[in-house]
Structures are given as structure tokens and as C-alpha cells.
Amino acid sequence: xxxxxxxxxxxxxxxxxxxxxxxxxxxxxxxxxxxxxxxxxxxxxxxx
Amino acid sequence: xxxxxxxxxxxxxxxxxxxxxxxxxxxxxxxxxxxxxxxxxxxxxxxxxxxxxxxxxxxxxxxxxxxxxxxxxxxxxxxxxxxxxxxxxxxxxxxxxxxxxxxxxxxxxxxxxxxxxxxxxxxxxxxxxxxxxxxxxxxxxxxxxxxxxxxxxxxxxxxxxxxxxxxxxxxxxxxxxxxxxxxxxxxxxxxxxxxxxxxxxxx
Amino acid sequence: xxxxxxxxxxxxxxxxxxxxxxxxxxxxxxxxxxxxxxxxxxxxxxxxxxxxxxxxxxxxxxxxxxxxxxxxxxxxxxxxxxxxxxxxxxxxxxxxxxxxxxxxxxxxxxxxxxxxxxxxxxxxxxxxxxxxxxxxxxxxxxxxxxxxxxxxxxxxxxxxxxxxxxxxxxxxxxxxxxxxxxxxxxxxxxxxxxxxxxxxxxxxxxxxxxxxxxxxxxxxxxxxxxxxxxxxxxxxxxxxxxxxxxxxxxxxxxxxxxxxxxxxxxxxxxxxxxxxxxxxxxxxxxxxxxxxxxxxxxxxxxxxxxxxxxxxxxxxxxxxxxxxxxxxxx
Numbered sequence: 001x002x003x004x005x006x007x008x009x010x011x012x013x014x015x016x017x018x019x020x021x022x023x024x025x026x027x028x029x030x031x032x033x034x035x036x037x038x039x040x041x042x043x044x045x046x047x048x
Numbered sequence: 049x050x051x052x053x054x055x056x057x058x059x060x061x062x063x064x065x066x067x068x069x070x071x072x073x074x075x076x077x078x079x080x081x082x083x084x085x086x087x088x089x090x091x092x093x094x095x096x097x098x099x100x101x102x103x104x105x106x107x108x109x110x111x112x113x114x115x116x117x118x119x120x121x122x123x124x125x126x127x128x129x130x131x132x133x134x135x136x137x138x139x140x141x142x143x144x145x146x147x148x149x150x151x152x153x154x155x156x157x158x159x160x161x162x163x164x165x166x167x168x169x170x171x172x173x174x175x176x177x178x179x180x181x182x183x184x185x186x187x188x189x190x191x192x193x194x195x196x197x198x199x200x201x202x203x204x205x206x207x208x209x210x211x212x213x214x215x216x217x218x219x220x221x222x223x224x225x226x227x228x229x230x231x232x233x234x235x236x237x238x239x240x241x242x243x244x245x246x247x248x249x250x251x
Numbered sequence: 252x253x254x255x256x257x258x259x260x261x262x263x264x265x266x267x268x269x270x271x272x273x274x275x276x277x278x279x280x281x282x283x284x285x286x287x288x289x290x291x292x293x294x295x296x297x298x299x300x301x302x303x304x305x306x307x308x309x310x311x312x313x314x315x316x317x318x319x320x321x322x323x324x325x326x327x328x329x330x331x332x333x334x335x336x337x338x339x340x341x342x343x344x345x346x347x348x349x350x351x352x353x354x355x356x357x358x359x360x361x362x363x364x365x366x367x368x369x370x371x372x373x374x375x376x377x378x379x380x381x382x383x384x385x386x387x388x389x390x391x392x393x394x395x396x397x398x399x400x401x402x403x404x405x406x407x408x409x410x411x412x413x414x415x416x417x418x419x420x421x422x423x424x425x426x427x428x429x430x431x432x433x434x435x436x437x438x439x440x441x442x443x444x445x446x447x448x449x450x451x452x453x454x455x456x457x458x459x460x461x462x463x464x465x466x467x468x469x470x471x472x473x474x475x476x477x478x479x480x481x482x483x484x485x486x487x488x489x490x491x492x493x494x495x496x497x498x499x500x501x502x503x504x505x506x507x508x509x510x511x512x513x514x515x516x517x518x519x520x521x522x523x524x525x526x527x528x529x530x531x532x533x534x535x536x537x538x539x540x541x542x543x544x545x546x547x548x549x550x551x552x553x554x555x556x557x558x559x560x561x562x563x564x565x566x567x568x569x570x571x572x573x574x575x576x577x578x579x580x581x
């Protein structure tokens with residue numbers, strides 16, 4: 001009757017699968033955002 | 049001394065319309081990491097829209113209406129998105145040392161946005177009128193009581209917590225985010241850390 | 252552009268940018284994302300625990316809680332400020348107790364608020380409860396304690412058959428019919444309204460009702476949902492949903508035995524998090540910490556394209572183009 005997610009245990013750490021997914025996604029997306037090349041824009045020159 | 053003149057001259061000097069609504073940015077603003085801030089703001093805007101809808105229909109609506117539950121679900125995932133992007137924005141700002149060159153206040157205001165956001169989420173969880181809200185309230189009261197504020201910020205008082213959540217804290221978060229944005233626009237985007245050998249004629 | 256920004260961007264190439272378009276695109280992308288997640292995954296909404304459920308499915312726990320509130324031995328009766336002058340849950344940080352300093356500001360007398368008051372409301376409807384209440388209130392404190400103690404001992408040996416709680420024979424006086432009356436009030440779903448309205452018919456303050464539930468069955472249910480402090484509960488959510496993952500460091504300290512086993516756990520954790528929060532706030536001015544980004548070097552990855560372009564543009568004095576104008580260095 002109670003909908004409880006799966007919990008993973010390691011040392012002091014107990015984490016639910018949904019929370020692990022969120023944290024994993026944060027690390028992944030941050031890493032991708034840093035390393036993936038960004039579309040190039042042509043510079044205009046110095047500040048006007 | 050005319051205060052109005054003083055403020056206007058300060059703004060004319062430090063916050064031109066071009067600074068406020070730029071159509072160009074330094075070339076080093078280049079990378080997906082620069083999108084986390086605006087994604088956080090987008091999440092906040094949608095939090096407010098969905099929140100206004102929920103408030104307009106009253107605190108019971110989402111428990112009894114399918115549409116209400118859907119709007120609540122949007123509100124729930126906006127909270128996740130808000131913190132998701134805000135933390136990524138925090139990591140980015142940290143790794144860039146974005147407080148440099150006079151941007152310390154921008155950093156402080158940003159951290160305050162984070163903290164007040166946590167408080168807003170806390171009062172929101174407590175306002176749900178379901179089991180999660182009951183438990184968070186009875187647990188949270190021990191921490192509030194322990195630091196002596198439990199009587200003034202009574203987490204078991206739905207009316208008080210709801211008032212904080214739909215009025216006081218959203219106004220505070222919005223004001224802090226607005227100030228954060230103004231500071232970014234006033235100071236411009238922080239330059240990259242210097243690399244390579246400094247020129248001899250520079251300190 | 253302001254003189255300050257013009258000087259700051261002095262020798263930096265600028266690229267075209269549309270602030271409003273970027274904002275609108277971000278809004279659209281996040282809107283699609285959250286609407287999609289909401290449609291696919293919905294959101295959690297576990298119904299609240301009610302005194303009615305406790306009275307119906309676990310009447311012995313209900314009665315034990317009610318007795319504790321009547322004789323002033325339960326966790327709320329002995330809690331301390333802001334509810335009363337007990338010391339059961341009073342925390343201090345070293346010699347200072349902010350809790351005590353704040354004082355009793357939400358006075359709760361569990362006996363009158365949660366037991367005798369509601370029974371007075373029941374009395375006109377159930378005359379036997381009315382007369383039991385009169386007998387109890389006419390008796391002296393010693394007699395009342397004798398009845399309460401006998402009833403409490405009997406509850407430990409109670410059996411539940413159908414709707415009835417069967418106690419061994421004993422001298423419980425009016426306490427037994429009184430608390431049975433309260434149990435029936437609970438089963439009718441009327442306990443929370445009776446104890447929450449506090450004399451005002453329109454109340455949005457659930458303090459007493461929630462404290463009653465906490466003293467009875469709420470913690471057991473919370474444990475099943477993994478929401479208890481020592482289960483990293485603060486981060487978790489009912490159902491298969493992410494919770495408040497951003498509270499990970501706050502809830503972490505409750506997993507450390509030195510904190511968790513202390514009677515001052517909450518104030519200690521708040522003090523610790525307060526210090527760490529100050530460090531985060533004042534990071535720009537803390538020597539060493541404010542150099543971490545430079546040492547860690549992730550910035551080299553973030554700005555690698557720009558560094559490459561600058562090195563290609565001015566190969567002889569490499570790095571000069573990326574130094575801020577003199578006087579503006581961190």
C-alpha cells in the first residue's frame with residue numbers, strides 16, 4: 001500500500017533511487033556543460 | 049543634498065539602459081554553463097505562475113481536482129528544476145571565481161537567494177496538508193524550538209506557514225533575485241582568470 | 252555602456268547577444284520540461300494521518316497517548332518551551348538555551364486542551380461521559396493519579412476485539428469511561444476539530460492536533476516512508492519521487508552518532524550549518540578558500556576556447572589580453 005522507492009545503502013549513506021538520479025543528472029549535466037563545445041559567434045571588436 | 053538627484057546620477061553612471069538590456073556580451077561568455085542562471089530564473093517564473101494558480105484556487109483544490117493535481121505537479125517539478133539549475137549555477141560561479149573584481153555583493157546576494165529559496169520550499173512542503181506536510185512540520189518544530197523561534201515561526205500553524213509561503217517569502221526571493229540580476233548588469237560578467245606570463249609593464 | 256563596464260571590457264572582443272530572446276527560449280524549454288515531467292510522473296500526495304485512523308486501527312495507542320496527555324507524562328506534556336515549563340525536549344548550546352530564553356509562548360495544557368475540554372463538548376451528547384467527567388474533576392489529585400496509574404498498567408495488557416478495547420478488571424474510576432468517550436470522539440473524526448479550534452470556530456492552526464498525532468502514531472508511519480532523521484529523512488519524499496536533495500548536508504549531520512545521540516542534536520546541527528553557511532556567504536573574502544577555484548583549475552576548461560583565441564591573437568605577449576585593466580584585479 002505504501003509506495004516507497006528503493007534505497008541504496010553504503011557506509012553512513014542511505015539514498016533513494018530518485019534522489020540518486022537527480023544528483024547523478026546534476027553532475028552529468030554540469031560536466032557536459034563544461035566540456036561540450038558551444039556554437040561560435042563572430043566577435044564585433046572591442047567594447048564600444 | 050538631494051537624495052533623488054544622488055540616486056539618479058548614480059544609476060545614470062552605473063546602470064545605463066545598454067547595461068540593463070545589452071545586445072552584446074564579452075566573447076568569453078561562451079559555454080553552456082552560462083545558461084544555468086537564466087534556466088534558474090525561468091524555473092522561478094514558472095514556480096510563481098503555477099503558484100499563483102494554486103493560490104487562486106485555494107489550498108484544497110489540488111487534492112480534489114485532476115487539473116489541480118496537474119498544476120501542483122508542475123509546481124513540484126518547477127521546485128526541482130529551480131534548485132537543480134541554481135546549484136549548477138552556483139558550481140559554475142564558484143569555479144569561475146565569479147566574485148572577483150568587485151563582485152562580492154553579487155555572490156552574497158546569490159547565496160541569500162539560495163537560502164531564502166530553501167525557506168520558501170520548506171514552508172511550501174509544510175503547506176501541502178498531507179502526510180509529508182504533517183511529518184515535516186512536527187520534525188521541523190524541534191529545530192525551530194531549539195533555537196528559540198518556534199513560537200514566532202510556528203511550523204504547526206498552517207495559516208502562518210501558508211502566508212509565509214505564498215506572500216512573504218516569494219516577495220523576498222523575487223526581490224533578492226532582482227537585486228542579483230541588477231548587480232550582474234551593473235558590474236558586467238566577470239573576466240576569466242589571467243593565464244600565461246604577465247607583461248613586464250603590468251604589476 | 253557605463254564608464255565602469257567600458258573600462259572593464261576595454262580590450263575584450265564583444266559578440267552579439269539577445270537577452271530577451273535567450274530569456275524567452277529558456278522559459279519555453281523549462282516550461283516544456285516541467286509540463287512533461289508533471290504529465291509523465293505527476294507528484295506525491297500521501298493523505299494525512301488522522302486521529303480517526305489511529306482511533307480505529309490502533310485504539311490502544313490512541314488511549315495510551317490520551318492517558319499520557321491527561322496525567323502529564325507524554326512527550327508533549329513534558330516538552331518544555333514554547334508549550335510548557337517541562338524539560339523533556341529542551342536543548343542548549345553550551346550554557347545557553349535559546350529555547351528557555353524564548354519562554355512559554357504557545358501554552359498548551361494537554362490535560363485540559365486535549366482531553367477534558369473535548370470531553371466537555373461530548374458531555375451534552377453522551378451523559379455517561381458527562382457524569383464521569385464530573386466525578387473525575389470532583390476527586391482530589393491523589394485519587395486521580397491512582398485511577399490513571401491503574402488504567403495505564405491495564406492498557407499494557409489490553410486486548411482489542413472488534414471495536415472494543417478489553418481491559419483486565421480493575422479500579423479505574425471515571426478514567427475508563429472518559430477515555431473511551433474520547434476514543435469514540437476520535438473514531439467519529441471529531442478529535443482534531445475539538446482540540447484545534449481552541450475556542451475560535453475558524454482556525455487554521457493545527458498545533459494541538461499535530462502534536463497529538465506525533466505523540467501517537469505519526470513517527471511509526473514516517474519510519475515506513477524513510478522520513479526519519481537517521482534515515483536521511485529530510486531529503487526524502489513519499490512515493491517514488493525526488494525529495495529535497497539540496498538538504499543533503501543539513502541532514503548529513505543527523506547520521507553522525509555524535510550529533511544524533513545528543514539531546515541537543517537540533518541546535519548543534521543548526522549551529523554547524525550556520526557556520527558553514529557563513530563560510531559560503533563570506534567566501535570571496537576568506538583567504539585560501541577564495542583561491543580554491545584558481546587552484547582547482549576547472550576554469551581552464553570553461554574558458555578554454557577564449558584562452559585559445561587570445562593566445563592565437565597575441566602570441567608574443569600571451570595572457571596580456573585576458574588580464575583585467577590595472578586596478579581592477581581581484
